[in-house]
Amino acid sequence: MKKIFPVLAIMLTGILLVGCGGSPEAPDNPPAGNPSVDASVDEIIEAVKARIIEDxxxxxxxxxxxxxxxxxxxxxxxxxxxxxxxxVLPQLDRDLIVAGFQIRASMMLNSDQIIVIEAAEGELDAVREVLEAEHAAQLEMWQDYLADQAEKVENIIFAEAGNFILYAIYPDAEGIEAVFNQFVQ
Incomplete structure (x- = not known):
């Protein structure tokens, strides 16, 4: 009996430790890949810049x-x-965003423009409206200015995940979207 008690105590302790350890899917430990937790605008911009450098x-x-x-x-x-x-985006209220960046062509001969924003909680729709208005303004300007650039603007990619939004006017906008998706999905 004296030998069984320590063995039972150790087994009970082990069961309690395993049972109270929590699972990786617990609410205070969200699943990996949740864009609101794992993604960082800084990480995304560095990867986008690396992609542009390659190009x-x-x-x-x-x-x-x-x-x-x-x-x-x-x-x-x-x-x-x-x-x-x-x-860059005077119509964008700073309170709508947590973080964001823009990469834009420095000369008005190129319509390239990439914007990544992490919207403040509940503000994604408002940020999207601002970016849609920016797209409409860009399209109008380039249609009157340089037709080949207007075509690139027409082929814009908008992508969203969690509170993140991508606006990409770029020769390989799909490539920029793939970079974005690596961080938010």
């Missing part, structure tokens, strides 16, 4: 150009910076 290298950009500019021919804007948001 620029493919068309002949070399080290010299990248030493001068991080992304030659593009401007990168942080949408959490009040001055930049007023310049």
């Amino acid at each position: 620029l290298e493919e068309i002949g950009y070399g080290e010299e150009e990248f030493e001068i500019e991080e992304l030659p021919g593009y401007v990168i804007g942080d949408l959490t910076n009040d001055e930049e948001i007023d310049f």
